[in-house]
Amino acid sequence: MRGSLSVWLVKHALVHRSLGFDYQGIETLQIKPEDWHSIAVIFYVYGYNYLRSQCAYDVAPGGLLSSVYHLTRIEYGIDQAEEVCIKVFAPRNKPRIPSVFWVWKSADFQERESYDMLGISYDKHPRLKRILMPESWIGWPLRKDYIAPNFYEIQDAH
Numbered sequence: 295m296r297g298s299l300s301v302w303l304v305k306h307a308l309v310h311r312s313l314g315f316d317y318q319g320i321e322t323l324q325i326k327p328e329d330w331h332s333i334a335v336i337f338y339v340y341g342y343n344y345l346r347s348q349c350a351y352d353v354a355p356g357g358l359l360s361s362v363y364h365l366t367r368i369e370y371g372i373d374q375a376e377e378v379c380i381k382v383f384a385p386r387n388k389p390r391i392p393s394v395f396w397v398w399k400s401a402d403f404q405e406r407e408s409y410d411m412l413g414i415s416y417d418k419h420p421r422l423k424r425i426l427m428p429e430s431w432i433g434w435p436l437r438k439d440y441i442a443p444n445f446y447e448i449q450d451a452h
Contacts (some may be wrong), residue, residue, distance in 0.1 A: 297321035299378050301394040307335055313381065320364075322379040330382050331392035334363075338397050342378065345398035350408035355438040358383045359412055361391050361405075383413060386437075393419035411436040 298303070300312040307436035313322040325333050337436050342365040350361045358381050367376040368408055382391050393399045405416040406425040413434035416422055424431065433440055 296348075299323065303333075308369065310338065316379060317422045320379050322376045322381065322382050327382055327384055327391045330380075331394065331397075334392075334394045334397045337365055337378075337380075341369055342376075345404075346370055347375070347392070347406035348401050348408065350412045350414055350436075352386075352412060352438045353383070354434060357386065359386055359389045359414055359437075360384075361414055361416075362406060363394070363401075379431075389414040390417055391415070392417045393422070395419050410434075414438065 295314065296312045296439055297315065300310065300323060303310050304411055306326070307328065310333070311324040315321055324325065344366040346364040346366050348361065348363050350359060353360055360381050363380040363382070365378050366379065367378075369376075384391050389412070391414055393401065393405055393418075396418070401422065402419075402421070403425060405414075408414050408421060409416060409419075409422055410424045410426050411434060423429065432443075435442075
C-alpha cells in the first residue's frame with residue numbers, strides 16, 4: 295500500500311520504492327544514493343523543513359548499510375505535522391551517500407556520527423571526520439562484522 299507521499303513522487307516521476315508504514319503509521323521510502331540529494335531538495339521545497347534525526351545501521355553482516363532520515367513537515371503547527379522516513383542503502387565495500395548538510399544543517403553531526411561508527415562517506419559534507427572515535431581508530435565499531443581490538447584504553451587509569 296502506497297502512502298500519499300509515494301503517490302505524489304510517482305505522479306512527478308521521482309524514482310523511489312515504498313517500504314510501507316512503521317508502527318506509528320509513518321510512511322517509509324527507499325531512495326537510491328544517486329537520487330537522494332535532488333529528492334532531498336524537493337522534499338525541502340515541498341515543506342519538509344525539519345530533519346528530526348538521521349542515523350545509520352548495518353542491515354546484515356556482509357550486507358548493505360543504511361542511512362535513515364526522519365523528516366518533518368511543519369506547516370500549520372506541531373499538532374498537524376507530517377512525517378516521513380527515508381532510507382538510503384549503500385554497498386558495504388564503498389558506502390557513499392550524498393550529504394544533505396546543505397539542505398538541513400542539522401545533518402552535520404548526525405552524518406559525522408554515522409561516518410564514524412559505520413564508515414558511510416557522505417559526499418560534499420563540509421567536515422566529514424571522526425566525531426566519537428580517535429582519528430587513529432581503525433575500523434567501524436557499529437558494523438556487524440567489526441572485530442574489537444584486543445586492548446582497552448582504560449588499562450592505565452588509576
